[in-house]
Amino acid sequence: MVAAVAVVGVQALTERYDRSVARGHLLDDDVRRDRTDPDGPLTYLLVGSDRFGNVGKADERSDTILVVHLPAGLKRAYLISVPRDLLVAVPPAPNGYGGGQDKINAAYDLGGGGEAGSRLLSATLHRLTRLEFDGAAMIDFTGLRKVIDLLGGVRMCVDTEVRSVHTGTVFAPGCQQMDGARALDYVRQRYDLPGGDYDRQRHQQQLLHAMLQRAGETNLRGDPLKLDEVIRAVGGSLTVDTNGVPLEDLVLALRALPSDGLVGLQVPSSPQVISGVSYVVLDNGGNGLFESVRTGRAAQWTAANPRWVNHL
Template sequence: MVGIALAVLAGVSLGGVKFLTTRLDHALHKANLLDNGARTGDAHLKGPLNYLLIGSDARVANPSMGHRADSIVIVNIPAGLDRAYLISIPRDLRVTIPPWPATGYKGGQDKINAAFEYGLADGAKLLSATVTNFTGVRFDGAAIVDFNGFKQVVDLLNGVDVCVDRQITSIHTGHVFTVGCYSMNGAEALDYARQRYGLPRGDYDRQRHQQQILKGIAQKLTDPSVLANPLKLDQTVRAIGATMTVDTNGVPINDLVLALRNMRAQNVNGIRIPSVGARVDGTAYNVTIPEADGLFKAIREGDVTGWAAANPKWVLRI
């Protein structure tokens, strides 16, 4: 999401990009989110790039940050820096979480999103260490996104367009999402993105819905009617900044935006990590299957595009 949220600004003139990224830079919360072992060695903008996106309802500066991560996404940007893959990690994925002496956590097998809780104030660092240990992927930056805050972003954009392919009744509000393509306001988009019960593939469908919302925001930001309204664009950019805490690995925000100026929302694709549901000692988990090793290798070696072409069943329609 770091790359996507910034790259969509590339539809503005270079002068406009500089102004907007300055505003964004001032609005963003900045923190050291990555464990040293999960971070790439050098600050650079030569692809491929990998960012860790954590969806949460809490900020880094908030003591309640210990809550479990609601979503975990690897944002892979291939060498051309003109497309991106949103690779969702199931929050119930069974992994080994490493010991974290700072909080007294001794390590062990658990659901991956528990790392965010066990790390307390350093939850993002422990989660990044866990993801790197499991996948071998190291990151060029990270972001924590307050999905509750995205309600304001969506409303500033006058809604986002989403295609619903199966009727869903919200377990939170009772709202019925009927089949079809239409605009959702902020509250509806957040509600839709959090549904997983009663869906054929449970959390896997929820991952796809979250990816749909993220792509919908990117598409709306590049709409000519938004780009032509400096006041609304400025308000939206600052609202995005207020919902995010970022670690850019030392790369200035303006440099990152300019490097990704050729990316477009239609070149954003979703990928589901090959995994299945399983019960271990009475607890429901997701566990990876052999195809996942190929995906992790492709991320490390910069060939996610090739892997996706060879494994279409794991590419999500968003």
């Protein structure tokens, strides 16, 4: 009887949190993996818009584009930040867009924003990398701010002084505790940084690492009310496409991922000015990075290419 009650209780909690997560059709049907194994390997697309709360509005671009790859066993996750100004071939879209060369962060807007924009972005990435995806998520950074605050803030280490172009806040060098608003403001900055957008990508990866680390440090299991708040806040900040895999299966599979299992990667590329417009162009087709993901050799590629590995 006790075992039966426990099973029913776990199922009820799973269903409650499952209902808090919005579902969407975020991947183009031609880029989906035919069969997804929750135990991996898994490759996901994470998209964050720069105009949260205005999904589907005009001129909405994807401020954050991350390819997350987890080899079989799910003990490591490779965070691959795609430069927002990367020059790509955007395929035609159902909304009438005929296709053409553009920055990759424009694909989201050219597809119509929202779910349709995410689908065109996934198709653009597939054309560039030949990767198939096991799922996708759209991140609402307003909701993510609440998650950080519920965790008690995160510890971020600022390496270069920078002034926020959004709030005017000056971030001084050194490790410091940041609340949600401050942390998200910091990781959006790219101007006046030595590496420009590459530094912004690294800071976003560091934030994800800091959140996972903080979640591990916090005794959420011993505080059911706080755990409930955090899980609902996480669910409220995401729209997910699980490619038909039950969400609870993915959650159970990913819970063993350690905070030190995150590896931050940059896409081998360099900035170029073409016809007066600033772009980022792939170095030698990405220098084998995407092929290593497709063939299960991400660890070997990382070891051989330390230049493109971010310190988290």
